[in-house]
Amino acid sequence: MSGLLESLEVDVPGGAPARVPTPLPGDLRLARLSLNQRTAARWTLHEALEGARAAGLPAVGLWREPVADVGLDVAVREVRASGLRVSSLCRGGFFTTADRAERVRAISDNRAAIDEAAALGARTLVLVPGGLPPGDRDLPAARARVAEAVADLVPYARERGVVLGIEPMNPVYAADRGVVSTLAQALELASTHGADEVGVVVDTFHLWWEPGVLALLESCGDRIVSYQVCDWVTPLPADTLLARGMMGDGHVDFAAFTAAVARSGYSGDVEVEIFNADVWAAPGEQVVATMARRYVELVQPYL
């Protein structure tokens, strides 16, 4: 009976029948799966916590905006009540400005993000570096400012037990979102700090194409502070920010990539982070069920 019921489930957003049964709460394969809040973007913080818990997930990745919507104190209480881990807080960063006043504001905002991560019990604050300032074409200088800003933040983060996670971003975003473009570059940035101070956020969407990435992942040691998964689908949608696909719907070799992450020694949570208009249009429960199925099929066996 259960088998028949399961066979009626469909994967979102594609609509094809589920290829594997949905893992049930208590399934040990779910022990490291985290729902990044932006994957079920229509859910409030409360709904995301409840949705993850109901699906048997032990962790969530949170975003500052929906946390701010309810207020940090309420968010902290709700997270504690849920019993879930917070695998990361998204996001600090956006500190490529060359303007002194804007830079002061950016550092101040990042300190607030560090405080929020500490309050929520998130070990990792994800840093999205930011793009080129308007009209500015000096990419090496913008990258140097990222290194400076990270160095500025390290003492504050260390005191609060928060690791800064630099997220290298697919070069499609180099101009407008993230000037750190490769894992190699992020590791170099991190290397001037301790591994308990600055690490790298490894996201399949951003890094799947990088030449030599598998060997580089294996050599990361304890520098990987977050592992995020989603797929690279083609053709890209008109809004490239929403180009992320459900694992298995695109071109990423999750087996090889995940095995390389595992060989680094990474033992943390695996966040599913998907920005995709079709995923967001689907009911949150179906999104979580699909991502859990795809995770146990394509990712978890290689951890």
Add this chain to the structure above:
Amino acid sequence: MSGLLESLEVDVPGGAPARVPTPLPGDLRLARLSLNQRTAARWTLHEALEGARAAGLPAVGLWREPVADVGLDVAVREVRASGLRVSSLCRGGFFTTADRAERVRAISDNRAAIDEAAALGARTLVLVPGGLPPGDRDLPAARARVAEAVADLVPYARERGVVLGIEPMNPVYAADRGVVSTLAQALELASTHGADEVGVVVDTFHLWWEPGVLALLESCGDRIVSYQVCDWVTPLPADTLLARGMMGDGHVDFAAFTAAVARSGYSGDVEVEIFNADVWAAPGEQVVATMARRYVELVQPYL
């Protein structure tokens, strides 16, 4: 008077007044400027040759399809009659298939492309590697097949005096068009062959974001066999293939990039290659005039 007339000219596709006067035929600053045929995509081969010549350009970059439209013999005669150099022929490549029969066809087609380049007097055949085969997620294997195919073609190309130019492509195309994603990777591929056999095609659109690219360009020596310029504009259009912009309309630092190309010792032509629906909608003469103005303003001073 001339200044007044010039001030009425507008740049395409933006529509802003021209920032510098259009260089006239005979202007020494045009001595290395080449019109890639796809920049004036609506022109026939004859119109492109005539349009380039009329604007005082000494060279064109040709594409196989419009050459085939008139037939190779006619194309060769027209090119000779025009007195223009052929800075490159686009394009061979697309040899990532794992299927044996398809691979044989790809190699055969690339040999035909080499013959065409030789007949047209193009020293460089541009190779677009090709993407992942449908359903195939093994990127390292696809990249290895590119290396094998290039090695297969080298003797044939060498006999005909044609250099194979590997074009590393922006990672936005890694899945569906070009699995060689960085200059570093293309140089490594080329390095197993002589510099008169295999080189790299350097395109600002594809490489502007690459960490360390300026130092790498400087160290290229005689490996650069084509320099192509256009801009990275944001937001990307819905069709990422048409994301290229007119120099100056986007985020590329042409001064720094071009100076690094020059320091490599590169002394060849500079092709303007722009795929862009708005550029294509403009009259060819205005496209060529705009690209000549932007070139003498943003690129040529740094050669």
